[in-house]
Amino acid sequence: MYRKLPASLQLVYSFSLKSLLFCLWGIVGGENIAQAQSKIDTYLSLKGQARLDSLLLQQHLVWYNLDSTSAFAQIDIIKKHGLQSNDQLLAIYADYLRAYYLLGGKQKNIEIAYSRFQNVVKKLEKLPSSTLKTAFLADVEHNMGVTLYLTRDVSSKCINHLLAADLAFRKIGYENFAFAGYRLTYLALYYLKRASDAETALKYLKEGETYIQNDPVDFHRIQLYRNIALCLVEKKQYQEAIRYNQLGIAQVHTRKDSLRIGALNGNIGEIILAHFPNPNEAEPYFKKELWYRLRFKPDGYEDLSKLYSNLCQVAGHKRNPAEVTHYYNQAIKVAELNTDKAAWYPAHSDIYRSRMIADTLLGDYKSALKHEFLFQDAQSKIKKDDLSKSAVEASVRFDSEKLKLQAELANQQTQNSRFWIAFVSLLLLVTLLVGYFIYYRLQTRREELARQLLFEQKEAERLAELDTLKTRFFTNISHEFRTPLTLLLSPLQDLQKEFPRRTIFQMMQRNAERLLSLISQLLDLSKLEAGKMEVQLQEGDLSQFLQYIFSSFESLGQDKNILFQYQQSREHQFAYFDADKIEKITTNLLSNAFKFTPENGRIQIRADYSDTSLLIEVKDYGIGIDKESLPKIFERFYQIDDSTQRNYEGTGVGLALVKELVEVLGGTISVASELGRGTTFNIKLPTEFLDKKPESTTNTLHFNNTAKISDNVLENKTTNEEEYPVLLIVEDNADLRAYIRSQFEATFFIIEAKDGKDGLEKALETIPDLAICDLMMPYLDGFEFCKQLKTDMRTSHIPVVMLTAKAAIEDRLVGLELGADDYLSKPFNTDELQIRVRNLIKIRENIRQKYNTPKLLTTEAEPTIQPQIHDKEFLEKINHVLEKNISNSAFEMENLAKSLSISSTQLRRKLKALTNQTIIEYVRNYRLDKAAQMLKNGDASVSEIAYKVGFESLSYFSKVFQERFQQSPSEWK
Numbered sequence: 005m006y007r008k009l010p011a012s013l014q015l016v017y018s019f020s021l022k023s024l025l026f027c028l029w030g031i032v033g034g035e036n037i038a039q040a041q042s043k044i045d046t047y048l049s050l051k052g053q054a055r056l057d058s059l060l061l062q063q064h065l066v067w068y069n070l071d072s073t074s075a076f077a078q079i080d081i082i083k084k085h086g087l088q089s090n091d092q093l094l095a096i097y098a099d100y101l102r103a104y105y106l107l108g109g110k111q112k113n114i115e116i117a118y119s120r121f122q123n124v125v126k127k128l129e130k131l132p133s134s135t136l137k138t139a140f141l142a143d144v145e146h147n148m149g150v151t152l153y154l155t156r157d158v159s160s161k162c163i164n165h166l167l168a169a170d171l172a173f174r175k176i177g178y179e180n181f182a183f184a185g186y187r188l189t190y191l192a193l194y195y196l197k198r199a200s201d202a203e204t205a206l207k208y209l210k211e212g213e214t215y216i217q218n219d220p221v222d223f224h225r226i227q228l229y230r231n232i233a234l235c236l237v238e239k240k241q242y243q244e245a246i247r248y249n250q251l252g253i254a255q256v257h258t259r260k261d262s263l264r265i266g267a268l269n270g271n272i273g274e275i276i277l278a279h280f281p282n283p284n285e286a287e288p289y290f291k292k293e294l295w296y297r298l299r300f301k302p303d304g305y306e307d308l309s310k311l312y313s314n315l316c317q318v319a320g321h322k323r324n325p326a327e328v329t330h331y332y333n334q335a336i337k338v339a340e341l342n343t344d345k346a347a348w349y350p351a352h353s354d355i356y357r358s359r360m361i362a363d364t365l366l367g368d369y370k371s372a373l374k375h376e377f378l379f380q381d382a383q384s385k386i387k388k389d390d391l392s393k394s395a396v397e398a399s400v401r402f403d404s405e406k407l408k409l410q411a412e413l414a415n416q417q418t419q420n421s422r423f424w425i426a427f428v429s430l431l432l433l434v435t436l437l438v439g440y441f442i443y444y445r446l447q448t449r450r451e452e453l454a455r456q457l458l459f460e461q462k463e464a465e466r467l468a469e470l471d472t473l474k475t476r477f478f479t480n481i482s483h484e485f486r487t488p489l490t491l492l493l494s495p496l497q498d499l500q501k502e503f504p505r506r507t508i509f510q511m512m513q514r515n516a517e518r519l520l521s522l523i524s525q526l527l528d529l530s531k532l533e534a535g536k537m538e539v540q541l542q543e544g545d546l547s548q549f550l551q552y553i554f555s556s557f558e559s560l561g562q563d564k565n566i567l568f569q570y571q572q573s574r575e576h577q578f579a580y581f582d583a584d585k586i587e588k589i590t591t592n593l594l595s596n597a598f599k600f601t602p603e604n605g606r607i608q609i610r611a612d613y614s615d616t617s618l619l620i621e622v623k624d625y626g627i628g629i630d631k632e633s634l635p636k637i638f639e640r641f642y643q644i645d646d647s648t649q650r651n652y653e654g655t656g657v658g659l660a661l662v663k664e665l666v667e668v669l670g671g672t673i674s675v676a677s678e679l680g681r682g683t684t685f686n687i688k689l690p691t692e693f694l695d696k697k698p699e700s701t702t703n704t705l706h707f708n709n710t711a712k713i714s715d716n717v718l719e720n721k722t723t724n725e726e727e728y729p730v731l732l733i734v735e736d737n738a739d740l741r742a743y744i745r746s747q748f749e750a751t752f753f754i755i756e757a758k759d760g761k762d763g764l765e766k767a768l769e770t771i772p773d774l775a776i777c778d779l780m781m782p783y784l785d786g787f788e789f790c791k792q793l794k795t796d797m798r799t800s801h802i803p804v805v806m807l808t809a810k811a812a813i814e815d816r817l818v819g820l821e822l823g824a825d826d827y828l829s830k831p832f833n834t835d836e837l838q839i840r841v842r843n844l845i846k847i848r849e850n851i852r853q854k855y856n857t858p859k860l861l862t863t864e865a866e867p868t869i870q871p872q873i874h875d876k877e878f879l880e881k882i883n884h885v886l887e888k889n890i891s892n893s894a895f896e897m898e899n900l901a902k903s904l905s906i907s908s909t910q911l912r913r914k915l916k917a918l919t920n921q922t923i924i925e926y927v928r929n930y931r932l933d934k935a936a937q938m939l940k941n942g943d944a945s946v947s948e949i950a951y952k953v954g955f956e957s958l959s960y961f962s963k964v965f966q967e968r969f970q971q972s973p974s975e976w977k
Contacts, residue, residue, distance in 0.1 A: 266296025320362025734763030760784025794823030
């Protein structure tokens with residue numbers, strides 16, 4: 005009785021397997037037995053299915069790449085462990101891994117793999133029943149079917165093995181296995197290639213697609229997407245087939261899988277050649293396939309001869325007889341080398357057919373007729389072989405359909421066995437008839453595809469042309485940006501010479517050069533995408549060139565208070581190298597390291613020279629990258645944090661450019677990171693070194709490093725805070741902060757803050773008269789800064805001008821609703837900014853004037869400018885405290901501040917900003933206003949009222965009353 009793993013065991017299995025996969029990447033070929041023993045012990049410590057899947061993953065990633073002696077030596081470690089621990093299933097699993105190596109390893113021997121798997125089955129049958137044994141047997145059954153498929157066995161044993169394995173996997177649950185998608189792929193492949201049943205094959209492949217992303221082996225994903233594409237071609241869904249071929253190409257991450265890039269490109273080419281209106285568009289895909297096949301040297305000739313025949317046909321469409329003859333001869337030459345006689349006639353049939361089509365297009369009908377006869381002859385021999393196999397295939401198809409139905413019925417719980425027996429019998433009979441019908445329809449379908457050779461798919465041509473136009477537009481507009489930037493940079497350089505003390509020109513040039521650098525990166529990406537980026541080698545002292553680049557970052561390290569260490573294994577090393585690309589790679593990585601390393605951090609870069617390569621390691625001790633984001637950092641325009649509160653600027657172009665430049669140079673790049681501990685980039689570039697000694701007058705390759713600017717807050721030039729209004733500038737860009745400062749430093753006392761959090765702290769500390777803030781800032785964005793400022797009683801009166809690149813009406817409304825007094829879009833006009841600041845200051849002055857006016861209760865009119873509700877509440881609290889202590893002449897400033905739960909400094913600044921009065925003046929005027937009201941009401945005598953409102957000296961009371969109301973107390977009364 006089969007059963008699924010409990011949920012708790014599934015959780016343990018998932019966690020264990022993920023932990024193992026993290027460790028497994030560190031294992032490489034060529035390690036000694038002691039090292040292998042230590043690492044394999046880690047995997048053997050796991051339990052159940054997690055241990056078996058992890059050892060199988062080890063087979064795919066490590067042992068497949070070793071020679072059989074080395075691989076079997078490491079597999080023997082597993083068997084020894086199983087025997088010592090009396091774990092018979094583990095010992096048998098070691099024998100299974102040996103057989104599995106023969107199926108796909110570096111020194112594979114498929115012919116004897118099947119008998120090895122049979123021996124494993126015999127040993128397993130002697131063990132007691134368990135879920136783990138059932139899963140193991142299913143794995144062996146599956147690989148026995150794969151072995152027979154690869155050896156072109158025509159009996160029913162192949163599909164019987166595959167479906168028996170599928171039945172067992174379904175009873176346990178495919179979700180409990182690490183390689184579920186790969187297993188379903190081979191089952192689908194049988195139906196596609198042997199049974200010509202694309203519909204059934206696609207069903208299994210689509211099911212496998214739901215599991216394949218969890219498969220850690222790249223080749224498994226490549227194979228699944230390639231086979232889905234083949235099924236879609238059979239269903240005439242050509243655009244979708246191309247998309248899945250491209251998905252397969254995207255799965256290639258290792259050199260050993262590079263050949264499959266060519267195969268998948270060839271698939272795309274065949275789709276375009278057979279089904280698109282412009283077959284010439286297939287040529288780039290075929291040539292890319294040819295490049296990969298010749299470079300990585302496949303061990304078979306069938307695919308290569310097919311490729312040359314396709315190129316022959318494309319040459320016919322191009323009306324190029326020389327290329328037709330050349331590719332035809334190459335195809336025949338390669339096909340003759342094929343020792344597999346079963347593939348001999350199909351290969352020649354494809355070649356003759358392509359030559360026949362090409363000659364027809366060229367108008368050489370005599371040659372076309374000749375090759376048509378050769379094609380028909382090959383087809384007749386193929387049909388003769390097909391007829392001899394038809395009886396066997398019919399029997400196989402019947403058995404396969406029967407077992408397939410059994411696998412589907414395994415997922416259902418039936419109560420009425422008689423009904424299902426009758427239903428299955430009827431269905432099997434129908435399936436048998438359909439199978440024979442499919443066989444006879446096969447030839448008809450192929451003829452239909454041949455008739456559609458030069459037709460259909462005009463929409464595809466239009467889309468391809470549109471894509472070309474978009475790429476050309478993107479490149480042209482980037483070039484157009486460079487012209488006005490050049491016209492800006494050159495005059496700026498002249499202005500710096502004419503006005504050397506004006507730092508604003510330096511700031512403008514830095515930012516213009518930064519923009520030029522970004523545009524250059526976009527142009528580089530366009531060249532890479534178009535395949536026009538070439539390697540420009542030159543002779544020079546590579547070590548000194550790198551030394552110059554490294555040293556140019558010293559000042560940036562000092563500005564940011566970062567320890568920057570760099571070293572090289574050789575002081576001088578002459579070589580042929582591409583200076584421009586190495587400069588861009590190095591500066592991008594170092595700029596990235598400085599961007600993500602906080603103050604008092606550390607950055608290290610090291611260059612090592614081996615016999616044939618340059619190794620560069622860039623290591624920072626910054627914020628690090630989480631595991632989810634790490635695989636995506638080399639994608640174009642990807643940013644780990646794209647929120648308005650991200651701590652660092654960036655476009656997501658730099659690392660994508662670095663990776664593609666490294667690949668252009670034929671090198672490799674890898675990254676390792678741990679969140680909170682830093683990131684390390686390792687680059688390996690093949691380099692041709694020269695045995696040459698340094699000369700005293702060695703030419704140095706120049707390095708143009710964009711000037712960096714420190715984010716340190718500039719010191720204030722204004723000398724007296726009391727003489728000027730206080731302006732708080734909150735902006736994370738140091739250049740823009742300095743520019744805004746330059747516009748106001750003559751008339752304001754300036755306080756600067758480098759982010760929203762710093763700005764809020766300084767606002768609470770200094771109580772400025774006005775604040776200018778950016779919207780997108782780290783730690784605290786402009787919206788939150790404004791919200792907290794306006795909801796705090798101590799700072800609610802401060803006018804806020806918000807600057808942002810977000811000019812949408814929705815963003816403006818959000819800012820204004822949160823209390824922003826004004827809202828300007830970047831880039832802003834400085835005259836407009838100054839006018840708006842002056843208007844806000846003037847409004848505050850009018851409100852102050854209102855509070856400075858004596859409260860003549862009988863004639864007071866409603867003021868045209870009303871204070872904000874928080875300010876009114878603040879003044880009402882002060883008046884309430886003063887009312888309670890009106891007769892206490894000893895009531896002082898500290899008492900009032902304590903009653904309001906704020907500091908004396910904050911009270912003084914807040915009251916000064918609201919009323920333009922000191923605390924003493926405000927308290928005195930409040931007492932005088934109360935006295936004036938009491939005198940009007942005739943409540944008591946002048947002396948009694950003076951004492952009631954807290955004046956101890958009657959003469960002083962009369963003097964200050966006269967100054968405020970221009971009348972003596974007795975006249976007022």
